[in-house]
Structure formats: C-alpha cells, structure tokens
Amino acid sequence: MQPGPGPSPSKAPPNSVLGRTMALLTAFRPGDTELSLAELTRRTGIPKPTAHRLIAELTTWNVVERTPKGIRLGMALFELGQLAPLQRGLREAAAPFLADLFQATHETVHLAVPDGVDVVYVQKLPGRNGPSVASRIGGRMPAYCTGVGKALLAFAPPGRLGEVVAAGLVRRTPRTVVAPGLLEKDLARIRESGVAVEHEESTVGIACVAAPVLDGSGHAVAAISITGWANRVDTNRLAPAVRTAALGLSRVLRAGTA
Structure with missing residues (x-):
C-alpha cells in the first residue's frame, strides 16, 4: 500500500502566507527524512527567497529543523498531532x-x-x-x-x-x-x-x-x-x-x- 503522493509541482503556489506555509510542510512525503531548500521549492513552486524566509520563521517555532544537509519536520508538529x-x-x-x-x-x-x-x-x-x-x-x-x-x-x-x-x-x-x-x-x-x-x-x-x-x-x-x-x-x-x-x-x- 503506497501512500498518496505529495503536492504536484505543476500547480501554482498558493497566494497566502498560510497557504505557502502549508505547501512547504505537506511537500514532505513518506520516507523523506529531510529535504533541501531547492527540492522544497521544486515541489511547491514557491520562489526560493520566499521559501527561505518562511523556513526561517517555522524554525523559530520548532515546526521545522535545519540539518547539515537541509530541512526536516520538527518536534512541534508531532506534539500538535498528539493534541488532535x-x-x-x-x-x-x-x-x-x-x-x-x-x-x-x-x-x-x-x-x-x-x-x-x-x-x-x-x-x-x-x-x-x-x-x-x-x-x-x-x-x-x-x-x-x-x-x-x-x-x-x-x-x-x-x-x-x-x-x-x-x-x-x-x-x-x-x-x-x-x-x-x-x-x-x-x-x-x-x-x-x-x-x-x-x-x-x-x-x-x-x-x-x-x-x-x-x-x-x-x-x-x-x-x-x-x-x-x-x-x-x-x-x-x-x-x-x-x-x-x-x-x-x-x-x-x-x-x-x-
């Protein structure tokens, strides 16, 4: 059973800040331990400067974490999921x-x-x-x-x-x-x-x-x-x-x- 694919890179990126933030987070797919900024922009269509700025903001909230090779999802997402x-x-x-x-x-x-x-x-x-x-x-x-x-x-x-x-x-x-x-x-x-x-x-x-x-x-x-x-x-x-x-x-x- 293969999980569904992530967002299609052919779609135009959302216009709102929240929409672009969600596009970045949902770009991660099963098996993606971490992604480079270039790969995130490729999957979402979000311009690199905008993605870089949003990633920096998400990092301060521990929603994502920076690694030596890229970006990975942070512990705050897991904690929020447990509250559902x-x-x-x-x-x-x-x-x-x-x-x-x-x-x-x-x-x-x-x-x-x-x-x-x-x-x-x-x-x-x-x-x-x-x-x-x-x-x-x-x-x-x-x-x-x-x-x-x-x-x-x-x-x-x-x-x-x-x-x-x-x-x-x-x-x-x-x-x-x-x-x-x-x-x-x-x-x-x-x-x-x-x-x-x-x-x-x-x-x-x-x-x-x-x-x-x-x-x-x-x-x-x-x-x-x-x-x-x-x-x-x-x-x-x-x-x-x-x-x-x-x-x-x-x-x-x-x-x-x-």
Whole structure:
C-alpha cells in the first residue's frame, strides 16, 4: 500500500502566507527524512527567497529543523498531532480491541478514518511474519481499493461515493475495481455482511478484511482491518473477529458521546 503522493509541482503556489506555509510542510512525503531548500521549492513552486524566509520563521517555532544537509519536520508538529482530540480519543478507545486482534492473529492490524476521498491510518500494529505493508500512521490511501476504505464507503453519508467516483478510480493492480457499477455492488454486499474484503486490489500479494466503526446514525467514523499475505491469510475465518472488534469499539464510542 503506497501512500498518496505529495503536492504536484505543476500547480501554482498558493497566494497566502498560510497557504505557502502549508505547501512547504505537506511537500514532505513518506520516507523523506529531510529535504533541501531547492527540492522544497521544486515541489511547491514557491520562489526560493520566499521559501527561505518562511523556513526561517517555522524554525523559530520548532515546526521545522535545519540539518547539515537541509530541512526536516520538527518536534512541534508531532506534539500538535498528539493534541488532535478525535484521533487521540479514537486511538485510546480502540487500543484494547486492536491489541486483542493482533495477539490473536499476529497479522498487521490497522485503524483508519475517512478524509475526503481517501482514508488516513491513525494506528498500525505491524504483523510479525506478514508482508511489509507500506501504510503508516498519518499516511493515506484511496478509499475505493482498500479494505478499510470500502468499509468506510459502504456506510458513508450520502454523496461520499459520488465524490470518490468523480475523483477517478485508478487501476492500481490487475484486481482493482475501477467500474463504478461494480464498486456499488461490492459496497452493497459489505452493507449486508458488515465486513469488507480486499484481495490484491491496492497492492499485489496483500489481502485484508475490514469492518466499520459506526456512530449513532449508522455512519462509519472509522474502520478496523487485518492485513496479511494474500496466499496465506484466511479472510473468511478472520472476518468475525474483525467485525466483533468494530462493533465493540462502536459501542464504546457511542457510550462516550451519550
């Protein structure tokens, strides 16, 4: 599962100071330990003098740090992320359910939330003998081709599926569903069973089974999944455990908002 790409350098840079600041910060992609100023300007299209000035300001707030070879994201961003109430509360509530799934299966366990047409992973427990899944905490993937994404789409508010289809269904593997009608049928099956199954739709060699975490109105606010080798993981056998964990977390979250 490869996280989504960063901002396109072909786009014109934002006009506002805040917009340009965000463009610089979101230019960092998974695996980027640090970036040179030249690379940041290339990715964002922001003029070098302007980028240099903004980086200097961000450094005083510890949002970024200068290194001998360039710039890296600072500790202040991590600290701010820990203050996000929705994700922090969700992760805390989900912790025992995710831990039970991991101990029972030793496969990779994910917790994800919807964000536009994508899903964002807010927790990951890596499997011990499973595939090296490229998902990461804070990373994102398209909703239409992942187990957690389809679980979220099946129980999404009206209009979400239309937004996903309008954004484009890109074929990531030979098994990716790119026909809107077939995707709609798949989501209908998920609503009936309460679980979503993905077999090599996002990444060749990987399969997963996921279930939605529902709020009081029946809409999915998160999804839990188990991921493993496609030729080894038994999604039918694991489905009840994932479904039970998602139902348990749904009850905990609803009780907390009652």
